[in-house]
Amino acid sequence: MNKKCTFSIVTVSLNSSKLISKTIESVLQQEYPFKEYIIIDGGSTDGTADIISKYQNQLSYWCSEPDGGIYQGMNKGIQHAKNKWIIFMNAGDTFADSHVLSNIALYADDEKYDVLYGDIFTTKNEELKLKTASEPCNKQRMYFCHQAAFVKTSILKATPFNTKFKMSADLFFFKHCRLLGYHFLHVPVTVAVYDSRGISNTQRIKGLQENIRIVKELDKGWDRIRFLCKLYYVVFWIKLTKRGH
Structure with a gap:
């Protein structure tokens, strides 16, 4: 060993x-x-x-x-x-x-x-x-x-x-x-x-919003645009789901 x-x-x-x-x-x-x-x-x-x-x-x-x-x-x-x-x-x-x-x-x-x-x-x-x-x-x-x-x-x-x-x-x-x-x-x-x-939608949204800040800070060029589009879409979808309930 x-x-x-x-x-x-x-x-x-x-x-x-x-x-x-x-x-x-x-x-x-x-x-x-x-x-x-x-x-x-x-x-x-x-x-x-x-x-x-x-x-x-x-x-x-x-x-x-x-x-x-x-x-x-x-x-x-x-x-x-x-x-x-x-x-x-x-x-x-x-x-x-x-x-x-x-x-x-x-x-x-x-x-x-x-x-x-x-x-x-x-x-x-x-x-x-x-x-x-x-x-x-x-x-x-x-x-x-x-x-x-x-x-x-x-x-x-x-x-x-x-x-x-x-x-x-x-x-x-x-x-x-x-x-x-x-x-x-x-x-x-x-x-x-x-x-x-135990992970609520509110917590998911807060985490995703931090992810957006991180991508803005660290990623460049096409990766930055692509990642932000995906993250914004997920946040929008979760908020829409919450509203539906």
Whole structure:
């Protein structure tokens, strides 16, 4: 087993007492030994911190204090990460199985790659559906899920998440990485189970509006025009659907 492939798993939570245990257990069940686990709680008031504290002997670092939102919490986790690769498995998310890190380690030793991303299961109404990353389509949106992405920690320390974006800072980060010339690799590993319930149309619209800002800031020429047209159309369609209900 290659000890050079070390992983930092970061969980960010806020008032997630009903979700946090399954995420923690999923991380701790990873059979791969060369890992550390960091939990950043945003000052929960529902007992989440009490649940986390029961696992404190198995954590590399954890804290519970108010912050400026999910991406500020993720940046705080980055500051404490010491291993070569980092993945964010936030409250409610789980690894697909106990072998994920072992499977990713088979690819993580290739120095020419900076971002490794796999596939996910989405769950809705208790049904699992495999969602394969669709690169190079949909680059105006996230074509892979951040719960399925492993990024070199050195890159995230140098260019952390831009907290002016409250919902789409991960899209900004990955598009920026592309522009900087970092190398991405899709790996044939199902990494995570992502619970897609509870995302309202209002949240979708806010996220898409941030995506529009990001495209305006980062994309140029025909790509910019094409992506903006698609995004404006989706926002219009969601608003129309809301009005119909």
